[in-house]
Amino acid sequence: MDQIYALKGNIFYTPACGQLAIYPESYLVCENGRCAGIFGQLPERYKNIPVEDHSGKLILPGLIDLHLHASQYAYRGLGMDMELLQWLESNAFPEESKFADLEYAEEAYRLFTQQLTKSATTRACIFATLHRPATLKLMELLEEAGLHCYVGKVNMDRNSPDILRETTEESLEETRLWLEESARFVNNKPMLTPRFTPSCTDALMAGLGRLQKEFQVPMQSHLSENIPEIHWVSELCPNTRFYGEAYHQFGLFGGDCPTIMAHCVWSDKEERELMKRQGVYIAHCPQSNMNISSGIAPVKSYLMEGQKVGLGSDVAGGAHLSIFRAMTDAIQCSKLRWRLVDQNIPALTMPEALYLATKGGGSFFGQVGSFEKGYEFDAIVMDDSDLPTTRKCSLPERLERVIYLSDGKPCAKYVAGQRLF
Amino acid sequence: MDQIYALKGNIFYTPACGQLAIYPESYLVCENGRCAGIFGQLPERYKNIPVEDHSGKLILPGLIDLHLHASQYAYRGLGMDMELLQWLESNAFPEESKFADLEYAEEAYRLFTQQLTKSATTRACIFATLHRPATLKLMELLEEAGLHCYVGKVNMDRNSPDILRETTEESLEETRLWLEESARFVNNKPMLTPRFTPSCTDALMAGLGRLQKEFQVPMQSHLSENIPEIHWVSELCPNTRFYGEAYHQFGLFGGDCPTIMAHCVWSDKEERELMKRQGVYIAHCPQSNMNISSGIAPVKSYLMEGQKVGLGSDVAGGAHLSIFRAMTDAIQCSKLRWRLVDQNIPALTMPEALYLATKGGGSFFGQVGSFEKGYEFDAIVMDDSDLPTTRKCSLPERLERVIYLSDGKPCAKYVAGQRLF
Numbered sequence: 001m002d003q004i005y006a007l008k009g010n011i012f013y014t015p016a017c018g019q020l021a022i023y024p025e026s027y028l029v030c031e032n033g034r035c036a037g038i039f040g041q042l043p044e045r046y047k048n049i050p051v052e053d054h055s056g057k058l059i060l061p062g063l064i065d066l067h068l069h070a071s072q073y074a075y076r077g078l079g080m081d082m083e084l085l086q087w088l089e090s091n092a093f094p095e096e097s098k099f100a101d102l103e104y105a106e107e108a109y110r111l112f113t114q115q116l117t118k119s120a121t122t123r124a125c126i127f128a129t130l131h132r133p134a135t136l137k138l139m140e141l142l143e144e145a146g147l148h149c150y151v152g153k154v155n156m157d158r159n160s161p162d163i164l165r166e167t168t169e170e171s172l173e174e175t176r177l178w179l180e181e182s183a184r185f186v187n188n189k190p191m192l193t194p195r196f197t198p199s200c201t202d203a204l205m206a207g208l209g210r211l212q213k214e215f216q217v218p219m220q221s222h223l224s225e226n227i228p229e230i231h232w233v234s235e236l237c238p239n240t241r242f243y244g245e246a247y248h249q250f251g252l253f254g255g256d257c258p259t260i261m262a263h264c265v266w267s268d269k270e271e272r273e274l275m276k277r278q279g280v281y282i283a284h285c286p287q288s289n290m291n292i293s294s295g296i297a298p299v300k301s302y303l304m305e306g307q308k309v310g311l312g313s314d315v316a317g318g319a320h321l322s323i324f325r326a327m328t329d330a331i332q333c334s335k336l337r338w339r340l341v342d343q344n345i346p347a348l349t350m351p352e353a354l355y356l357a358t359k360g361g362g363s364f365f366g367q368v369g370s371f372e373k374g375y376e377f378d379a380i381v382m383d384d385s386d387l388p389t390t391r392k393c394s395l396p397e398r399l400e401r402v403i404y405l406s407d408g409k410p411c412a413k414y415v416a417g418q419r420l421f
Numbered sequence: 422m423d424q425i426y427a428l429k430g431n432i433f434y435t436p437a438c439g440q441l442a443i444y445p446e447s448y449l450v451c452e453n454g455r456c457a458g459i460f461g462q463l464p465e466r467y468k469n470i471p472v473e474d475h476s477g478k479l480i481l482p483g484l485i486d487l488h489l490h491a492s493q494y495a496y497r498g499l500g501m502d503m504e505l506l507q508w509l510e511s512n513a514f515p516e517e518s519k520f521a522d523l524e525y526a527e528e529a530y531r532l533f534t535q536q537l538t539k540s541a542t543t544r545a546c547i548f549a550t551l552h553r554p555a556t557l558k559l560m561e562l563l564e565e566a567g568l569h570c571y572v573g574k575v576n577m578d579r580n581s582p583d584i585l586r587e588t589t590e591e592s593l594e595e596t597r598l599w600l601e602e603s604a605r606f607v608n609n610k611p612m613l614t615p616r617f618t619p620s621c622t623d624a625l626m627a628g629l630g631r632l633q634k635e636f637q638v639p640m641q642s643h644l645s646e647n648i649p650e651i652h653w654v655s656e657l658c659p660n661t662r663f664y665g666e667a668y669h670q671f672g673l674f675g676g677d678c679p680t681i682m683a684h685c686v687w688s689d690k691e692e693r694e695l696m697k698r699q700g701v702y703i704a705h706c707p708q709s710n711m712n713i714s715s716g717i718a719p720v721k722s723y724l725m726e727g728q729k730v731g732l733g734s735d736v737a738g739g740a741h742l743s744i745f746r747a748m749t750d751a752i753q754c755s756k757l758r759w760r761l762v763d764q765n766i767p768a769l770t771m772p773e774a775l776y777l778a779t780k781g782g783g784s785f786f787g788q789v790g791s792f793e794k795g796y797e798f799d800a801i802v803m804d805d806s807d808l809p810t811t812r813k814c815s816l817p818e819r820l821e822r823v824i825y826l827s828d829g830k831p832c833a834k835y836v837a838g839q840r841l842f
Contacts, residue, residue, distance in 0.1 A: 074812040077825030080752065081770045095812070108811040115809070290753035293768060295760045319749075319825045328740075331501065332711035333757070339716045340761050347714060349502045388536070390529045391495040391516070404498030404740045407828065 003417055004031045006046065007379060009054035011038055012399055013061050013371040014355040017303055021371075022395050027051065028059060030377040033417030037373055052419075054381045054412065058395075058402055060354075061369050062122025062378030062415060063323035064361030067220070067262040067283035067312025069127040070138055070151075071096050071105075073112040077319040084226040084292045084317075089161075092316070096129045096154075097163040105134035106141075113141040119321045120408055122378040122415045123365050125150045125220055125260055125283070125312075127193055130166055132178045139188045146420045148365065148378075152193025152220055153178045157204045160195075172207040179215045187416070192219040197233045197246040209250040218258040218364075220283075221247060224271065225263035226294045244271040244280075254278030258364060262312055265289055265297040272305065281308045281364050284356065286329040288317030296337040299330060300345050303352065310361020311353075322408030327353035350400055377417040380410035424838055425452045427467065428800060430475035432459055433820055434482050434792040435776040438724055442792075443816050448472065449480060451798040454838030458794055473840075475802045475833065479823055481775075482790050483543025483799030483836060484744035485782030488641070488683040488704035488733025490548040491559055491572075492517050492526075494533040498740040505647040505713045505738075510582075513737070517550045517575075518584040526555035527562075534562040540742045541829055543799040543836045544786050546571045546641055546681055546704070546733075548614055551587055553599045560609045567841045569786065569799075573614025573641055574599045578625045593628040600636050608837070613640040618654045618667040630671035639679040639785075641704075642668060645692065646684035647715045665692040665701075675699030679785060683733055686710055686718040693726065702729045702785050705777065707750040709738030717758040720751060721766050724773065731782020732774075743829030748774035771821055798838040801831035 007030070011023040029036040029046055042049070072092060079091040099105040116124065126142075126149050128135035135153040142149050155171045156164060166174065175192070182190040192208055194200040200208075212219060224230055224243045237246040244267070247253040253261075255278050262283040267275065275282065284299045302309050311326040312318075318326070327350075334348040348356075362369020368376050382402045393401065413420045428451070432444040450457040450467055463470070493513060500512040520526040537545065547563075547570050549556035556574040563570050576592045577585060587595065596613070603611040613629055615621040621629075633640060645651055645664045658667040665688070668674040674682075676699050683704040688696065696703065705720045723730050732747040733739075739747070748771075755769040769777075783790020789797050803823045814822065834841045 074810045076810075077822045078812075078814070078818050080749075080821065080825065081768075104811070111809055111811060287753075290756055293756040293760050296757060328501075332708070335711055335714040336717060336754075336757060336761075339714050340757075347502075388532055389495045389497075390525070390532060391499075393499070397499050400501065401498045404501065 003033065004029070005050045005052060006030065006042060007052050007054055007059055007381070009057045009059040009381060010395055011059045011371060014351055014359055015370065015372065017355045017360065018349065018352050020351040020354070020396065024395060025055060028371055028379065030417050033377055035371050035373055035375045035377050038371060057411070058382040058384060058398060060380050060382065061358040061362065061371060062380050062413065063120045063357045064310055064365070064369055065121045065124040065313050065323055066260055066281065066310040066361045066364065067285055068124060068315045068321070070109060070112045071099055071127065071129045072316035073115070074108055076316040080291050080319070084294065085228060087292060093161050093164050097161070099129040099131045099134040102133050102137065105131065106137050109134070109138040109141050113145050115321060116147060117145045117420060118409055120380045120410050121321065121323055122380070122413065123148045123362070123368060125191060125364070127152050127154055127220070130154045130156050130164065130171070132174045135178060136181055139182055139185050142188045143185050146415055146418050148187045148415055150189050150191035150218060150220070152191045155194045155204055155208060156199040158201050159198045168201055168203045168207065171204055172211065175208065175211060179211065179217065190217055192217055192252070194221050194252070196222040197243065198229070198236060205247070205250040205252060209252050212252065212257050216257060218260070219252050220260040220262070223261035223264050224266045226292065227266060230266060242268055242271045244274050248274060248278070254280040260364065262314065263289065263294065263297060265295045272307070276305065276307055279308060281310060283312035284309055284330060285312040285314035285318055285326070286333040287320065287326065288314035290329070290333065291319065292317050296333045296341065298337065298345065300334055300348055308363065309356055310364065311356050323357045324403050324406060324408045327357050327403050330356065350403060354403070377414055379414040381412035382406060383411045424454065425450070426471045426473060427451065427463060428473050428475055428480055428802070430478045430480040430802060431816055432480045432792060435772055435780055436791065436793065438776045438781065439770065439773050441772040441775070441817065445816060446476060449792055449800065451838050454798055456792050456794055456796045456798050459792060478832065479803040479805060479819060481801050481803065482779040482783065482792060483801050483834065484541045484778045485731055485786070485790055486542045486545040486734050486744055487681055487702060487731040487782045487785065488706055489545060489736045489742070491530060491533045492520055492548065492550045493737035494536070495529055497737040501712050501740070505715065506649060508713055514582050514585050518582070520550040520552045520555040523554050523558065526552065527558050530555070530559040530562050534566050536742060537568060538566045538841060539830055541801045541831050542742065542744055543801070543834065544569045544783070544789060546612060546785070548573050548575055548641070551575045551577050551585065551592070553595045556599060557602055560603055560606050563609045564606050567836055567839050569608045569836055571610050571612035571639060571641070573612045576615045576625055576629060577620040579622050580619045589622055589624045589628065592625055593632065596629070596632060600632065600638065611638055613638055613673070615642050615673070617643040618664065619650070619657060626668070626671040626673060630673050633673065633678050637678060640673050641681040641683070644682035644685050645687045647713065648687060651687060663689055663692045665695050669695060669699070675701035681785065683735065684710065684715065684718060686716045693728070697726065697728055700729060702731060704733035705730055705751060706733040706735035706739055706747070707754040708741065708747065709735035711750070711754065712740065713738050717754045717762065719758065719766065721755055721769055729784065730777055731785065732777050744778045745824050745827060745829045748778050748824050751777065771824060775824070798835055800835040802833035803827060804832045
């Protein structure tokens with residue numbers, strides 16, 4: 001189906017990390033779901049295409065959330081006086097066990113999908129729970145909403161409460177069925193999701209490694225988030241030198257199939273070298289890392305050493321779905337890290353944070369997160385007229401205000417050329 | 422004028438730091454602007470008083486903002502990629518100089534007052550600029566709005582751009598005039614406001630010390646916010662052993678007249694001992710301390726050693742007026758401090774943060790910040806029905822969600838018994 005139209009407004013994107021491209025009151029052309037160019041005036045060949053007029057507003061690439069738990073949305077902002085392992089026991093696991101009930105799952109995932117749709121996020125990599133029917137329901141709801149996500153049925157066969165633990169065989173069989181059944185979705189795709197090493201036996205990990213080879217699907221998990229967690233993993237996997245090896249030994253650490261590792265707060269030199277060699281994506285989740293007292297990931301260092309990095313809300317370790325909030329959290333944490341940990345590593349700047357939230361994380365999805373020619377047409381329109389000020393702001397200033405001050409809700413949103421609202 | 426009525430709803434307050442009192446669906450009685458008690462059923466003597474029904478909602482003490490710059494509201498969220506001294510030069514000073522123009526000042530302060538009115542803050546300690554007419558205009562607008570604030574005409578006679586510097590004589594004379602003229606306001610009171618030591622000569626400070634004795638007014642300033650600033654002060658005041666002494670030598674550091682010092686990120690042992698001895702209030706402004714790369718104030722230690730502490734938004738070093746946001750920023754920063762700086766000092770808990778935001782800061786205003794009998798009747802009503810979840814939440818959970826997730830806008834607000842909306 002041929003589709004061609006343009007958006008008019010103030011256009012912003014980050015061609016590279018630290019760069020900010022700004023086109024005042026220009027036309028952004030969408031052709032068959034992809035960006036066809038930005039023009040001050042529409043050229044002759046586009047003269048008669050429909051124009052959606054967002055004059056005066058800000059047009060940005062859709063934001064990318066590389067890590068969040070849809071099944072934890074119900075208790076965002078709760079239990080925040082706890083640390084990771086305690087919080088998992090008392091909050092995350094009891095809530096996630098409810099998703100065995102498909103009716104509850106549908107209600108909870110419908111609410112989540114509505115809220116994600118209203119947000120500035122166009123694409124996300126999402127943890128569901130270990131329940132196959134509920135996970136398929138989530139994918140169905142996201143597909144109906146027009147979002148483009150990766151979704152993972154979670155694997156857990158140890159160190160979990162009875163109501164939230166599979167046998168190894170069951171976990172692998174359910175995963176295979178889910179991979180087969182989810183082939184019916186066009187825009188929402190499955191992603192292997194062993195919860196984290198403490199939840200998965202070696203036999204399960206090895207089986208997932210075989211499934212990945214067979215189905216050629218990407219994989220997501222958690223890595224080096226929290227110091228007690230890291231000690232636990234080194235006890236569970238005495239044959240490994242660092243946490244990342246616990247995945248790598250089963251082929252589940254980048255390479256042929258893309259991998260996202262959430263957090264990487266405490267990754268050491270060897271782990272970082274392996275991540276870089278294997279092209280592993282780092283999902284930086286600063287708010288979660290504060291809420292669960294994990295620490296501050298060295299995200300600027302990761303950028304400097306050429307790692308692949310994006311942002312994650314990590315709902316419900318993070319309380320907010322907004323990736324604008326994740327940007328400012330990332331900047332603020334990087335400033336504290338500079339001040340308190342390592343003054344050789346400068347803080348993140350606003351254009352760098354925007355890059356992480358768009359092209360940085362977007363590249364996991366292919367040509368996503370930019371308005372360069374050929375990129376998939378994910379766009380959000382931000383109206384800053386409800387952020388009153390007596391100051392006459394320049395366009396970069398208006399962008400900074402939207403990032404710091406807006407409620408994160410765009411007034412229009414496009415995913416791969418399709419307008420959601 | 423006799424005034425008596427009750428609010429009905431779920432009532433929360435913090436009788437002491439770390440304690441949380443909760444009265445499900447109860448009556449909070451206001452008598453002549455003060456709290457007269459909380460009752461499950463209205464007793465006989467109150468049987469016929471009017472009841473404002475907020476059933477199902479949360480009723481909290483009004484929030485207290487111990488430190489913000491009204492004149493910086495226009496550029497909140499801007500220039501956040503800079504550190505303190507650079508940011509003052511390029512953002513704060515140019516904007517503040519505009520307040521020489523009373524017409525601009527009125528426009529800017531009207532917008533600020535509208536936004537503060539809509540917020541959950543009932544009382545604040547506010548920096549204006551050095552301009553007397555503009556400062557009186559701000560006090561007039563706050564008075565009209567029904568807020569109860571302390572406001573300071575700023576003093577600056579050195580190390581400031583020409584357009585934002587008074588002579589010493591002028592500064593003292595304008596301050597005296599302003600103190601006299603502001604006697605006409607009932608609920609909004611003047612507070613001496615030497616910007617910070619680098620901006621004020623010894624002669625100015627000495628003069629302000631004399632004015633304080635004469636007029637018996639409180640005083641606010643900045644203290645030990647940022648490391649380069651502290652070095653600068655030690656150069657400017659070679660006779661002092663620590664920053665606080667630069668105020669104390671002129672009698673401007675607590676004692677008879679209450680004093681608020683914003684930040685205290687890097688106060689050393691001697692400074693802390695002096696603060697405690699003099700009863701100096703610490704305005705903890707965590708978001709500002711992140712944005713301007715200052716660090717993390719040891720607020721939990723301050724509580725443990727018995728200092729007087731409250732929260733500040735520090736707009737525009739902080740980008741958000743919301744003191745709910747200041748609470749979660751304070752908790753998150755305290756967790757990072759525990760993790761990265763000192764594991765002997767635990768993180769702040771949610772009830773402690775609520776205490777700081779209410780009774781902690783409120784005590785600066787007298788009996789303010791609690792619903793105990795005799796306290797001034799400052800209350801906000803929070804409607805959490807727009808924070809959807811599939812979870813059935815307990816009352817403490819609903820409070821935590823409001824603190825973490827709400828936009829900070831109450832649906833009803835009372836100051837000293839007067840309903841603002």
